[in-house]
Amino acid sequence: MKTLILFLAAVLVSASSAAAQQSSSIIDADAVARINSNLGSFVESGAIKGVSAMVFEKDKEVYFKAFGMSDEEAGIPMSRDTIVQIFSMTKPVTGVALMRLHEQGKFKxxxxxxxxxxxxxxxxxxxxxxxxxxxxxxxxxxxxxxxxxxxxxxxxxxxxxxxxxxxxxxxxxxxxxxxxxxxxxxxxxxxxxxxxxxxxxxxxxxxxxxxxxEILSGKKFDVYIQETILDPLKMTDTSYRVPESKLGRMAGIYWRDDNTGELSRKDDEKDFNTKPYPMTPGGWGLTATIDDYMRFARMLQNEGELDGVRILKPETVKLMATSHLSENVKERSWLPSKGQVGFGIDFAVRVAPPQSKNEPNGVVGEFFWDGAASTMFWVDPKSDLTAVMFVQLRPFDKIGLQKAFRNAVYGPRVAD
Known part of the structure; x- marks a missing residue:
């Protein structure tokens, strides 16, 4: 009888611990409902044509859903196979490439x-x-x-x-x-x-x-990132040039009229990614699927390693995710619109909690960036959470989509 009582007590303690752990998760049933409602409402209202979002928490996929159309004219829905133009979300990839060379002592x-x-x-x-x-x-x-x-x-x-x-x-x-x-x-x-x-x-x-x-590695930039980042991380749909066999998966970019709110498609937006131009910019130009970019973001969340493949040392990721922007730099253009942030190596870094409900939600220590077509990602080391949102809306988010997604993820909790 004593053995049975001890066993039952152990089971209850284990169940209680599991329940506590589950309740401490950011992405619970309420969060899923909030994200679905918020992102779905933007599509239903006609503010965007399509959007997808993915969240990993504690190294597990806890949310994915796609809404609306990636190409309305062709009748193609948004999906996890949709290829989008990530614009400035190319920058963190470039930063990782450069810092690999820093680890090798190629520069200071x-x-x-x-x-x-x-x-x-x-x-x-x-x-x-x-x-x-x-x-x-x-x-x-x-x-x-x-x-x-x-x-x-x-x-x-x-x-x-x-x-x-x-x-x-x-x-x-x-x-x-x-x-x-x-x-x-x-x-x-x-x-x-x-x-x-x-x-x-x-x-x-x-x-x-x-x-x-290019100078430090002796290789063309696109070749270097292919060999040292994209291939090792199995980012098979990430590239500057989208091959003809994948063009049907490429989302259209829709421009919003500031006066009417109407969306119009501009097919010439695909020109750079579909022709053999020599330019491979570090600041923009890559295309990717949401799964691909999440693999890149998870590598950063896991301190430079994913699925047994190490891209950067943990101390290098920490260096990148630390603000290098001196307080003496007072002129910061539009950076303050991102919230209470500094700037690390190709990421914004949150250095203080939001000061008002008008600011983007987030957690101190997170690092993130976004792209001209309103795409975004962030890594939240404190919560062990990584989020990616893909959309093709220009000009850059004037409808509060990014803030709505952040708010839906974190809910009413206080970011500290």
Whole structure:
């Protein structure tokens, strides 16, 4: 009898422990219902054509569902096999590629970029225009470093900033017909628009990271990531160029009219990914399925390893997921719209909990990024959770889709 009582007690303790563990999960039945309701409502209202979302928690798939159409005109539904253009979600892939070379001792983060791209040694900084309309050029206060490239403090001219900054890149160094080498040479002939390290501004910094990968590895960038990241992680549907055999799985991109809210499809959006252009940018350009990108995100969640394949060392992932953005950098463009974040190596890093309900929900220590077509992913080490959402909506999310997805995942819990 005593043995039976002890056995029953052990069973009750085990069941209680299992129930407690289950109740502590982020993705429970309520979360699933919230996600389904939130994402489904965006499709039903006509705000988007299609969307899919996937969540892993404690290294298990706990949520996947696709809503609506990937290609409404062709009658093709959104699915886990849908190939989407991930735009800036290419950047973390580039960061991983670069940091593999860092592990090999190929460079230091505070090395000047000119050590590897000599033409960058003569860069000037434009501080504005004089009364004649000519640029005022001065020497940079310090050289641009590789760390500047990884945290967007390089000063390279992009599509943000004053009108005269955009004029600098009117010939587009990153045009599809150029190689990364040609793009680097073109940027070396242009002035910076602020002193390295003084501002945060989104731009072509990650594309120059890709060029560094080529220089340091001796391989073309697309070849290097294929051999060292995509193939080892079995990301079989991730590429710059979508082969003809897979074009039927490629989602259409839909542009939203700001005035009417109506969606219109632009087929020329697929041009870059369907023609044999030489450009393989580090900052954008990859296509992927949601399963593929989740494998990449899970590798980061698992501190650089997935299914027995190690891509990065744990300390390297930690370095990437730590903010490198000094508090002295006050000018941060639109980065504050992402919440209480700093910036690591090609990720935003949450450094404080949301200060209001208007901010994106999330947990301190998470790192994440998104793409121009409103795609997103994040890694939440504290909760052991990884989430990916795929959609093809442009311009970038003006309907609150990303915030709704985050809120649905975390629910009313307080992020701390």
């Amino acid at each position: 983060l505070d090395d000047p970029v000119s050590k590897y791209i000599p033409s960058f040694a003569n860069l000037k900084v434009a501080t504005g225009k004089d009364e004649n309309g000519d640029l005022i050029l001065v020497d940079p206060k310090r050289p641009m470093t590789i760390r500047d490239l990884t945290r967007h403090t390089s000063g390279l001219a992009g599509n943000h900033g004053p009108a005269w900054v955009k004029e600098l890149i009117k010939d587009n160094p990153l045009k599809p017909e150029n190689t990364l080498e040609q793009a680097a040479e073109a940027f070396s002939k242009l002035p910076l628009w602020f002193h390295p390290g003084s501002q945060w501004s989104y731009g072509p910094s990650v594309d120059m990271q890709a060029r560094l990968v």
